Structures are given as structure tokens and as C-alpha cells.
Amino acid sequence: MPKIVRFHEAGGPEKLKFEEQPSRQPGKGEVRLRVEAIGLNRAESMFYHGQYVEEARLPAGLGYEAAGVVEAVGPDVDKNWLGKRVSTIPAFSMNQYPMVAEEAIAPVFALGEYPANLSAAEGAAIWMQYVTAWGALIGIAKLTQGDFVIIPAASSSVGLAAIQIAKAEGAVSIATTRKNSKKAEIAALGADHVIATEDEDFVARVSEITGGKGPRVIFDPVAGPFLETLAQVAAPEGIIFQYGWLSMEPTLYPLVTALVKGLNIRGYTLMEFTQNPERLPAAKKYVFDRLADGRFQPKIAKTFPFAQVVEAYQYLESNAQIGKVVVTVP
CATH class of the missing domain: 3.90.180.10 (Medium-chain alcohol dehydrogenases, catalytic domain)
Structure with a gap:
């Protein structure tokens, strides 16, 4: 059996x-x-x-x-x-x-x-990785050429998929990982910038990379206290996707920062797209076509x-x- x-x-x-x-x-x-x-x-x-x-x-x-x-x-x-x-x-x-x-x-x-x-x-x-990233970055945020996007926990399969999607759309990816040990490989896999958050000044590096503008899109599975830091670096009227809880720590809503900047901080899972028969076909076609021609790997x-x-x-x-x-x- x-x-x-x-x-x-x-x-x-x-x-x-x-x-x-x-x-x-x-x-x-x-x-x-x-x-x-x-x-x-x-x-x-x-x-x-x-x-x-x-x-x-x-x-x-x-x-x-x-x-x-x-x-x-x-x-x-x-x-x-x-x-x-x-x-x-x-x-x-x-x-x-x-x-x-x-x-x-x-x-x-x-x-x-x-x-x-x-x-x-x-x-x-x-499917988990590419549709999760596509739904947030393309389906909702409409990521486009020149956008800055922060991708925490970038060594995950979803993080790497987000890097590939950002590159395909002409956006600038700012990947994060906790330690320096993964930086070189994440960069080799397509990230435009990689920040080791335990070894570098994250806020200063983001400001330097974006010319002080901050990223319009943040795609975060970590949550916890890091959300306040992400809100701090986000561009005015930026969007922060919380699609996971890797930190397993209490996650407080950064109210003052969100009010001042007009931020959109939203929970998100790929089920918004995979359980919707009107939205899923576009995601499947986008991913399939780019896997078939080698743009995604x-x-x-x-x-x-x-x-x-x-x-x-x-x-x-x-x-x-x-x-x-x-x-x-x-």
C-alpha cells in the first residue's frame, strides 16, 4: 500500500x-x-x-x-x-x-x-514561491521599472522568486539576510543589493541605495519588531506586505509612522489568488511562460x-x- x-x-x-x-x-x-x-x-x-x-x-x-x-x-x-x-x-x-x-x-x-x-x-x-511573490508584487503592488523593493529573508524560495520577478519587471531588489554568510550567493542569484541585517546598518544602507527615497514596496515574511524598522525606511505611501511570521515575536502596528507616511501595511497570503478562479490564470501564465523560456529558474x-x-x-x-x-x- x-x-x-x-x-x-x-x-x-x-x-x-x-x-x-x-x-x-x-x-x-x-x-x-x-x-x-x-x-x-x-x-x-x-x-x-x-x-x-x-x-x-x-x-x-x-x-x-x-x-x-x-x-x-x-x-x-x-x-x-x-x-x-x-x-x-x-x-x-x-x-x-x-x-x-x-x-x-x-x-x-x-x-x-x-x-x-x-x-x-x-x-x-x-507554485508556492512564484505565485506568492507574483500576487503581492505584480497582482497588487503593480511593481514596475525603477521601483525599489525590499525582500527580507531573501534566501527562502519565495524570496528568491521575488528577486527574479523584480528583475523581470526592471525593479531594483534590496534583499536582506541576517548574516554575511549568504550574501554572495544571494547576489549571484540576481539580487541587486544584499544587506546583512545583523552586520550592517540597515536603515543607512537602504537610504544610500534609494537615494533617501525609500522603497515603494516591501515584501516581508519576518514580522516582529522588524516591522517598525521597515516602516521607518519605507517610501511615503509605500506598501508593506506581511506574508509570514518567521520571527514568532509580537508584531506591533507602527501607527505613528504609518500615519505620517500614509503607509499601507497589509496581511497577505497567496490564497488571495490561488482560491480565486478569476485571478489565478494570470499568475499561472506569467510563471509558466518565464519558466519555459528560462527567465525564471x-x-x-x-x-x-x-x-x-x-x-x-x-x-x-x-x-x-x-x-x-x-x-x-x-
């Missing part, structure tokens, strides 16, 4: 267990995937730690991104999907559709074909075999990676 990864209590990666489950037939609006690769995300770590925006219904599976081959379709699903190599777009609940498995049921609306020039591992490393930090899922999530939580952590399924 195919294996799935579940956890029966909240905690660290060591709580993840392999279990067998019978093959399921997909229902209405569903397909069954033979999984070839799984992209890991910080959301899943927060999910099994009990810190995610959605509470796990125990025992729970996990995982948003799987690449594989459609081997069965529901009674109302177009049979042309059969045999196609696809990957899943995070647009659903992990409680209902967990992807860390050898075989997975997925909603057909959350499938995306990926270009033939990508491997399955790369196919599992595209997903960066895989490290791959693990399926048997080492626990080690893979431990590596994800180490923050040592630059890019995506991927699990391959034999």
Missing part, C-alpha cells in the same frame, strides 16, 4: 510518522497523483508545530506541493488530465488534501502543468529521498538552505 506521512500530536519533525493507506479513488472535482517529488514549505513546519493559521485535525497529513503524474480522475473531471505531469498549487486545506505521500488526492482546480524543461523536483518547487537547495522526510524538515528548520528543500519519491 502507498505510504503517507502523518503526525498524531503537535511538535517538531520527529513527530512525523510513515503510515500505509489504501489507494483511494478520486471523487468529484478530484484527481489521484502518483507523486514523484514534494516541495517543502515553512507553512508545513508551522502546521505540525501547532502554529499555523489553520489548526491541524489530528491525526493529520501535511504538504502543499507535489509533482507527479495523474493516474485517475473523478467522475466529472476531464479525462485529458490522465497521464499528464502536473504539480499542485497551494489552494486548499492540508487537512483535506495532504501532499506528503507516495500517492495523493488533489482538487483539479489546484493543478498546474509545468514546462517540459523542468524535472519533477523543479516542478514541485515553483527555481533554486533547489537540497533534495532528500522520501524515506528521509523527517531529516528534510529538520534541514528546512535549520535555515541553512538557500532555495527550496525537495523530497523525491521513488
Whole structure:
């Protein structure tokens, strides 16, 4: 029987267990995937730690991104999907559709074909990162040539995707990382400027780079006290996206700075686009076209075999990676 990864209590990666489950037939609006690769995300770590925006219904599976081959379709699903190599777009609940498995049921609306020039591992490393970045930077902020955009935690897969999108649009990316050790590689991956926030004067460097104007767009997954600093450097009428909570620290709204500058500080997740059938097609086309012609290239930090899922999530939580952590399924 195919294996799935579940956890029966909240905690660290060591709580993840392999279990067998019978093959399921997909229902209405569903397909069954033979999984070839799984992209890991910080959301899943927060999910099994009990810190995610959605509470796990125990025992729970996990995982948003799987690449594989459609081997069965529901009674109302177009049979042309059969045999196609696809990957899943995070647009659903992990409680209902967990992807860390050898075989997975997925909603057909959350499938995306990926270009033939990508491997399955790369196919599992595209939708979360590129659609998250596209929705904020293009879909909402309308990033354009000459804009300055700050990208904290830039070594993450989403951060690297944001750098690529900024470059594609002619914007100037200001990437941040905590220490100097990742600066050179982030710059090599396309960032126009990289600031090590623990080793440099962040406010002074941003002022120097932007000529005192500040960035119009800030795309931040860190939150915590850093939000006040980001508001301090933001351009008047700038927009700050808070799409994560990596700091796990209290996040106070910088009211006075926001009032004086007229800032738009908003929460954001990619579900604003992936769960909206009118908005998602534009994101998919934008990402697919640039992956197909080579303008975008997903960066895989490290791959693990399926048997080492626990080690893979431990590596994800180490923050040592630059890019995506991927699990391959034999």
C-alpha cells in the first residue's frame, strides 16, 4: 500500500510518522497523483508545530506541493488530465488534501502543468514561491521599472522568486539576510543589493541605495519588531506586505509612522489568488511562460529521498538552505 506521512500530536519533525493507506479513488472535482517529488514549505513546519493559521485535525497529513503524474480522475473531471505531469498549487486545506505521500488526492482546480524543461523536483518547487511573490508584487503592488523593493529573508524560495520577478519587471531588489554568510550567493542569484541585517546598518544602507527615497514596496515574511524598522525606511505611501511570521515575536502596528507616511501595511497570503478562479490564470501564465523560456529558474537547495522526510524538515528548520528543500519519491 502507498505510504503517507502523518503526525498524531503537535511538535517538531520527529513527530512525523510513515503510515500505509489504501489507494483511494478520486471523487468529484478530484484527481489521484502518483507523486514523484514534494516541495517543502515553512507553512508545513508551522502546521505540525501547532502554529499555523489553520489548526491541524489530528491525526493529520501535511504538504502543499507535489509533482507527479495523474493516474485517475473523478467522475466529472476531464479525462485529458490522465497521464499528464502536473504539480499542485497551494489552494486548499492540508487537512483535506495532504501532499506528503507516495500517492495523493488533489482538487483539479489546484493543478498546474509545468514546462517540459523542468524535472519533477523543479516542478514541485515553483507554485508556492512564484505565485506568492507574483500576487503581492505584480497582482497588487503593480511593481514596475525603477521601483525599489525590499525582500527580507531573501534566501527562502519565495524570496528568491521575488528577486527574479523584480528583475523581470526592471525593479531594483534590496534583499536582506541576517548574516554575511549568504550574501554572495544571494547576489549571484540576481539580487541587486544584499544587506546583512545583523552586520550592517540597515536603515543607512537602504537610504544610500534609494537615494533617501525609500522603497515603494516591501515584501516581508519576518514580522516582529522588524516591522517598525521597515516602516521607518519605507517610501511615503509605500506598501508593506506581511506574508509570514518567521520571527514568532509580537508584531506591533507602527501607527505613528504609518500615519505620517500614509503607509499601507497589509496581511497577505497567496490564497488571495490561488482560491480565486478569476485571478489565478494570470499568475499561472506569467510563471509558466518565464519558466519555459528560462527567465525564471527555481533554486533547489537540497533534495532528500522520501524515506528521509523527517531529516528534510529538520534541514528546512535549520535555515541553512538557500532555495527550496525537495523530497523525491521513488
